[in-house]
Amino acid sequence: MISILMTVYKEPLKWVEKALDSISNQNIDEVLELVLVIDNPNYLYISDIKHIVQSSFDKNIIIVNDVNKGLVESLNIAFLHATGNYIARMDCDDISFLDRFNEELTFLKNNNLDFVASSIILISEEEHQLADLSFSGSLSGKYLNCVQGKQNQFWHPTWLMKRKVMKDLHGYRSIPSVEDYDFVLRALSNNFRLGLLGKATVKKRFNRLSISEMDNYRQSVYTQWLLEKYNSGKQADLKNLPVINKQKELRFYEVKKMLAIRKKMTMSSKVFLFVKMISNTEGRYILKSIFVQKYQIKGLNFIKKVLTKFKVRPSDAGY
Known part of the structure; x- marks a missing residue:
């Protein structure tokens, strides 16, 4: 059941x-x-x-x-x-x-x-x-x-x-x-x-x-914190949650608003937005999320198909 x-x-x-x-x-x-x-x-x-x-x-x-x-x-x-x-x-x-x-x-x-x-x-x-x-x-x-x-x-x-x-x-x-x-x-x-x-x-x-x-910003901050603990082999202690910085939170949502209208932007505005995103932690959170969501699974799936075709074990290729 x-x-x-x-x-x-x-x-x-x-x-x-x-x-x-x-x-x-x-x-x-x-x-x-x-x-x-x-x-x-x-x-x-x-x-x-x-x-x-x-x-x-x-x-x-x-x-x-x-x-x-x-x-x-x-x-x-x-x-x-x-x-x-x-x-x-x-x-x-x-x-x-x-x-x-x-x-x-x-x-x-x-x-x-x-x-x-x-x-x-x-x-x-x-x-x-x-x-x-x-x-x-x-x-x-x-x-x-x-x-x-x-x-x-x-x-x-x-x-x-x-x-x-x-x-x-x-x-x-x-x-x-x-x-x-x-x-x-x-x-x-x-x-x-x-x-x-x-x-x-x-x-x-x-x-x-x-x-x-x-609560998208808090989600991004806590996700990064969980990842750091997991990748270091530690379990996150919920008594030590990261402090949410209000100024950084506002900056995060400012970038999100700009992203929502990017299709209507001029090329120079898009370049400015990209520079703004890579120049601060909040923007990089968003960029990473977009990249992983759009490309990582497709990339891994392609690697998996190639390894399978040539009968290479994932562990031999580092996966």
């Missing part, structure tokens, strides 16, 4: 309905259990959601927090109630393809993995496609370590793992905006076998009011 952990805070009901519909109609023989935590006792649509869930899922658990507890604590609460031997994640504003769990579970079993994620298709709030981030094939082992050691590519709403992973890691740790990356790095450090499926299995909605979008 697959237990799907989902939280709701204040998302529009029509988004939640689409998310629930996309997982209740999955093309898979495995039994699905929805564990839903409503992290807002004043949410207007509690009764509507309860009705939808109870009529769509034979196995379901609905928990309404008495106060807002945040994503991390709500997900940990959901896991404590989950009974499946596999644990999956789903965001209430996203849409799963109907073969998602079948694709992911097959990928996990066929490759003897413990924890998998997939690529995504990014959509707007109105569900227009913004970007297809899928790629051919898959990544695991040293290829995946190379990716995750630069930036998180394990899209949170696509996760599927053996129960043991969540249990042994004691769930999520409370680190704002990057609890998912912290979880992935701890899974790698504890020698769990991870794999990234190149096929998109989820349409991820670009929600301008989501925590990750509204």
Whole structure:
């Protein structure tokens, strides 16, 4: 059985309905259990959601927090109630393809993995496609370590793992905006076998009011900090989180705003923007994110194909 952990805070009901519909109609023989935590006792649509869930899922658990507890604590609460031997994640504003769990579970079993994620298709709030981030094939082992050691590519709403992973890691740790990356790095450090499926299995909605979008600078700073600890072989101590510098944060969002209108800029303005980005840490965070997202997986996948063609073991080539 697959237990799907989902939280709701204040998302529009029509988004939640689409998310629930996309997982209740999955093309898979495995039994699905929805564990839903409503992290807002004043949410207007509690009764509507309860009705939808109870009529769509034979196995379901609905928990309404008495106060807002945040994503991390709500997900940990959901896991404590989950009974499946596999644990999956789903965001209430996203849409799963109907073969998602079948694709992911097959990928996990066929490759003897413990924890998998997939690529995504990014959509707007109105569900227009913004970007297809899928790629051919898959990544695991040293290829995946190379990716995750630069930036998180394990899209949170696509996760599927053996129960043991969540249990042994004691769930999520409370680190704002990057609890998912912290979880992935701890899974790698504890020698769990991870794999990234190149096929998109989820349409991820670009929600301008989501925590990750509204807290982008903190996310970048904490991501870099986690990476430094992971690459040095240490686990990040959450008692020593980096201090967020407000002046640098403003500079970060100034660059983001300029990037958003770059297509309308003159060539000289684009050159100025590029120089501005490479001249400070905040701009380099953004450049690195763009580069890794756009080129690293494609590059590694190409290397993988070449090594496979010439029957060279990844370890012999440094991967």
